[in-house]
Amino acid sequence: MMTLKTTDQLKRSSIYSLTQNDLSQVLMEAGFEKYRSQQIFQFLYQKRLNQFSDMKNLPESLRTYLAEHFVISSLGNLDHQISQDKNTHKYLFGLSDGLRIESVVIKDGSRNTLCLSSQVGCSLNCRFCATGQMEIKRNLKPGEILDQFLYLKDKHGSIHNIVFMGMGEPLLNYNNVINSIRILNSKDGLDVGIKRITVSTAGIAKGIRRLADESMNIQLAVSLNAPDQELRAEIMPFAQKITLQEVIGACHFYQEKTGRRFTFEYVLIKGVNMRKGDAKKIVKLSKELHFNLNLIPYNPVSGCDYQSPTPYEVDQFVKNFQYSRLEVVQRKRKGRDISAACGQLLASQPD
Numbered sequence: 001m002m003t004l005k006t007t008d009q010l011k012r013s014s015i016y017s018l019t020q021n022d023l024s025q026v027l028m029e030a031g032f033e034k035y036r037s038q039q040i041f042q043f044l045y046q047k048r049l050n051q052f053s054d055m056k057n058l059p060e061s062l063r064t065y066l067a068e069h070f071v072i073s074s075l076g077n078l079d080h081q082i083s084q085d086k087n088t089h090k091y092l093f094g095l096s097d098g099l100r101i102e103s104v105v106i107k108d109g110s111r112n113t114l115c116l117s118s119q120v121g122c123s124l125n126c127r128f129c130a131t132g133q134m135e136i137k138r139n140l141k142p143g144e145i146l147d148q149f150l151y152l153k154d155k156h157g158s159i160h161n162i163v164f165m166g167m168g169e170p171l172l173n174y175n176n177v178i179n180s181i182r183i184l185n186s187k188d189g190l191d192v193g194i195k196r197i198t199v200s201t202a203g204i205a206k207g208i209r210r211l212a213d214e215s216m217n218i219q220l221a222v223s224l225n226a227p228d229q230e231l232r233a234e235i236m237p238f239a240q241k242i243t244l245q246e247v248i249g250a251c252h253f254y255q256e257k258t259g260r261r262f263t264f265e266y267v268l269i270k271g272v273n274m275r276k277g278d279a280k281k282i283v284k285l286s287k288e289l290h291f292n293l294n295l296i297p298y299n300p301v302s303g304c305d306y307q308s309p310t311p312y313e314v315d316q317f318v319k320n321f322q323y324s325r326l327e328v329v330q331r332k333r334k335g336r337d338i339s340a341a342c343g344q345l346l347a348s349q350p351d
């Protein structure tokens with residue numbers, strides 16, 4: 001159950017939102033030594049202490065300062081649903097201002113993949129997505145992103161992969177998402193390998209270019225969903241403003257700058273984007289860009305008249321790639337029975 005926070009607690013910000021550099025800066029401005037940030041990071045993320053008063057190696061004045069200015073966790077778990085096959089776990093979390101988000105853990109044998117949310121709602125109204133039907137409420141802070149990870153790591157023992165593919169468009173909350181990744185990846189922080197972290201964007205071209213410039217080696221996934229501008233803009237209306245050409249230009253830039261392969265995500269929608277001609281255009285695109293193609297059968301969302309393809313239709317579409325060099329991955333359908341599958345997250349907000 002969610003623990004109710006006092007007004008005083010609400011005024012303080014989550015210390016999880018600070019990168020180690022930010023924390024050093026804050027400490028120095030308050031008259032404490034810079035190196036204390038490393039100790040505090042180790043207490044928070046390696047020893048996982050939940051009280052500043054338990055950080056015994058710190059001087060009492062610093063413990064008091066921290067307790068007066070920060071809280072350690074700001075997230076409360078409101079609900080937990082498990083799919084019938086037990087492989088998908090969906091969590092509803094309450095934030096300190098009463099708004100809600102969802103996160104998902106997908107199990108594959110002993111491996112756990114965590115799907116993190118980056119915003120409350122989303123401003124990009126992709127037609128196949130339930131989150132897109134919600135209005136955008138706000139960006140999540142780095143601490144609220146990390147809180148999802150920490151809570152679910154405690155619940156599930158270990159998290160092997162992290163994907164920013166939950167509610168929201170991560171590249172429209174760029175700084176907070178990158179700062180949360182810095183803390184996840186920091187040696188004194190959570191020490192998660194950068195290759196295990198994927199940012200999935202609907203196609204924010206400027207954000208893709210910015211990410212390429214970070215030289216952080218974060219994995220990139222981009223929603224393609226249609227190989228031509230007109231159809232893509234029909235499926236994802238924001239694509240009228242950020243065109244396919246711009247997205248492809250940004251992907252070229254990403255590849256030139258990082259030398260890395262990325263993933264194109266492709267939601268398979270019956271009778272819409274599964275024609276032979278669509279596959280041919282994707283194969284043509286693979287001759288100029290190095291990407292893996294991740295095929296995701298559309299998951300039903302209320303208020304959307306798209307339909308899921310049958311397994312036979314998916315197989316027929318996949319056959320179009322058999323003589324190409326493209327690496328095609330068919331995403332298994334997971335968590336549909338608890339609306340935890342791709343595009344189905346929708347945390348109803350309090351009035």
Ligand code: SF4
Nearest residue numbers: 122126129132168202
């Ligand atoms: S698919 Fe992603 S970007 Fe598109 S509406 Fe849903 S959450 Fe937003």
